Amino acid sequence: MGSFNKAEQKAPVLFLIITVVVTAVATMATVTFAMGDKPPATASKVSLSPMSAAEPTQPQVKTFAKVANPEIPPLAPLGPPPIPADNPMSDAKVALGKLLYFDPRLGGDASISCATCHEPEQGWSFAEGISRGYPGTVHWRGSQPVLNSAYYNKLFAAGSTPSLESQAPSAARGGVAGNGENDIMEARLRLIPDYVNRFNDVFGEPWPTINNAWKAIAAFERTLVQRDTPLDKYLLGDKTALDDQQLRGKTLYEGKARCILCHNGAFTTNEKYYNIGVPRATRWEEDGLAQVTFRFEQYAKGATEEMYRNIKDDAGLYYRNKNKWSMGKFRVPSLRYTKYTAPFMRQGQFYTLEEVIDFYDRGGFDEEGRTTSFPETKTPLVQKLGLSDEEKEDLLTFIEALSGDEILMDKPKLPPYKPLFTRAELQAAQAAK
C-alpha cells in the first residue's frame, strides 16, 4: 500500500504535509493525542501478534503529546492497487473472475454468490446493519464493500485474512456466509464447459481448481477501484474539484475533527485497530436468529467457555490474538466510496454519515449515550470534538468528496452446466466393464 503513496507524492502532497503538521501543532495545545493510540514499538515485530494492536495507555499519550506527529501520511491521490506477484492480472483472468463473482454455484446450495452480499447496487456491500447470511442463517457483521478492497493489507472487519485470494474462500465457505465446500464447488466448475476452457486458458491447467477460482475473483476485485473522486482530482491539481465548503471540511478533517489521525494516506486508513466506542448492535437483543449466529461466532472463533457464556458483543481483534487489549478493536476502514455503503460501522450501528459524525463529535457515544462494551480498550484518540452544526455540515461534504460516481455493473450471463460424457461414451464404458 505504501508503495503508491510514495510513488505519487507530488508537490501538492508535500504542501499538505506541511499543512497537517501545522494544524497538528496548532491543535496540540488543547488536545492530548498527537500519536496517541500507538502500539509498543516492538509490537509489529512480534510474530505472535502480527497485527498492529493498539495499546491506549496514558504514559504513551504523554510521550507522544510532546511532539507533533510527522508520521501521519497525508491524504493523497489513490494510485493503482498493488498486484501480488503470484497472481498477475490479465484481461482473461478478470473476465473469468467477474463471472465467478456473480455465480451462485460457488456456494453451498448454489443459491448465493459473492454478489449476493456484495451487491453492486448496494455499494458492493449489503445495505443492512448485519448482512444477510447463508439461507437459514443471518451473518453477524455488516458486509464489507468490495469496491476498493484491493487496497487493504488485511481483509474482514478485524483483518483476519491477508489477501483477497484468501478472503474469497473464507467468505464462500463460512457457515453463515457461502457455506460451500471446496470439493463440490470445484466439481461444479469442472462441469461447466465455458469455465473449463477459460480456466485452461488463464491458468494452463487441465481442470478448474478452486484455488484458481479465488485467484480469478481476486483479480476481478482488483479492477473494482475508484481513483477519480473529487478529492483525487483536487490533489492532482484541479483546484475546482472541491468547493469552499468541502475545503473547510478538509481542514476540519485534518485538524479539529481528528479524522486524519487514523483515516490518513491515499486510502484514508492507517489499517490499524482501534476501539472507537461503537455500541453493541441492538439486533442481538431482538432477533433469535441473530442470537444463534452470535453464539456460533464465539464458538467458531475460539472463545473460551467462560467467554462464550458471558460475552454480549463482538470482540473484534481479540478473536485473532486472544489479547485482552484487543477487545472490541476493529480495523480502520477507508472512507472512500462511503457515499454508497451505508449503513456504517461493523454491525451497521449508524445509518447515515451524519450519525457517524455526531457519534465522533460526542467522543464515541451514540445519541442515547451508549458506547463500547469494552470501555477499557477505548482509544483516547476519540474525544469530544465540539463541532458546530456548520462544521459538521462542512465535514460531511468533504467526506462525500471521497466518493466519485456510483460504480454499477450488470450481472453477467452465466455459462451453463453440460454433461461431461455422452450417453454413447457411457454405454461404451458399460460394455467394457
Added chain:
Amino acid sequence: MVAIVTTRQCFFAVTLGVSLAIAGQVVAAPEIGPLPVLKVNEARAELGKRLFFDKRVSGDVGISCATCHEPENGYANKDALSKGYPGNKHFRNAPGLINTAHKKVWMHDGRIGTNLNDVTREMITEDYIMNMDMRIMQERFKQDPLYVEMFKAAGLGEPSNGGVRKAIPEYLKTLTSRGASFDKGTMSASAKRGMKIFKGKAGCVACHNGPVFTDGKAYNTGVKENFDVWLDPQRHQAFIAYAAFMGIKNYMNLKRDPGAHLQKHAADGSDMGKFITPSLRELKYTAPYMHNGTSKTLADVVAFYNRGGDNDRNKNARIKPLKLGKAEQKDLVAFLLALSGEPLTSSKHVWQEAYPAEYPVIANWLNVPN
C-alpha cells in the same frame, strides 16, 4: 464343510449351527429369523424423532433426514437416485432405514462400519447430503425451547452436536420391522415355496442372511450403471466430490460407481463396483432397488439375478444364471414381500407437530448466560 467361505464364516457356521446347500455348494450362513428386540431410551428416541423430521438439521434448512428417507416409502424414497442437498443431487439410491439399527455396516459402499452415531454425523455434515456446520446446528437448537427441554429430559444436557448424534440413532432403533408374515409365521403357500427357493436353488441366503437378511459384506453383482449419475451434472458434481474426497484415482474420467473400492483401493481395480449386501426387509415400500435404483420392481430384481446379473469382469462368482421358472420367480417375490411388515407411518414413528417458523428471541439476553 467346504465352501466359498472364510474361516470367520466357518466360525459362524459352527456357532450358529447352520449349514445350507446352495447351487451344488455347501455354504454356511447365519440363520434368517426374527429380529432381536432393542432396548430403547424413550426420551432420547422422542428427541431423535423430532430431529429426524426437522429441516433445521441441514445447512440451508431446506431438507430433513425424512426428505430422502420418507416414512411412507419405508424410510427410503421413490427416486432411483436420491435428492441430495439443494444445489446438487445425489448419485445413489436412498436406502430404507427400517432395521438400520440392527446393521453392523452402513452405506452402499460400506465406508462406515462403526456405529450410527458416525453415520448420523456423516449425513448431516457431508456437503452433498445435508451440508450442515454442526456448530451452527447446535446453536439453532439451543434457541428452540422445546429442544432445550427434550435434550434435558433425554439426559443429554443442553443441546449439542454430540446429543444429536446420540438421539437420532436412538430413534432409528424404534424403526424396527414388526408384523411381517415371515416373523408371524403366517406366510402364504407361495411365499413358503419362495423361501425354499431363496435358501436353495436361488442361493440368495448366501449373502442375504441373518435376521436383517444381509451379511454386511460387499460384492459385485453386475448391476448396470445408472447413466443419470453422469448425464445430470448436478448428480455428477456430487459424484466427483465424493470420488475425489475418497481418493479414487482418475475420478474425473470415472464412468462407473467404484462402490466399496474405496475401502482397499485394489490397484488392479478388481474391487470396483462392489456394494454392501442390502437388507431384504421392508422391500414392499422401498422400490426402486439396487444401489442406483436401476431395478424398478422386485420382479425386475429376481429377473436380474435369474439371468446371472449383467456384465462386469469383477462380478462375484456366486452370481450365475439361476434357471428359475416363471412360477418360481413369482414365489420368490412372494417370499420377499413376506419380509415386509406394517408401515411405520403413525405418530409413534413420525414427528407430526409443526416446527416453529422462527427462533424465539431469548428475553433479557444481556443478563442471561449464552
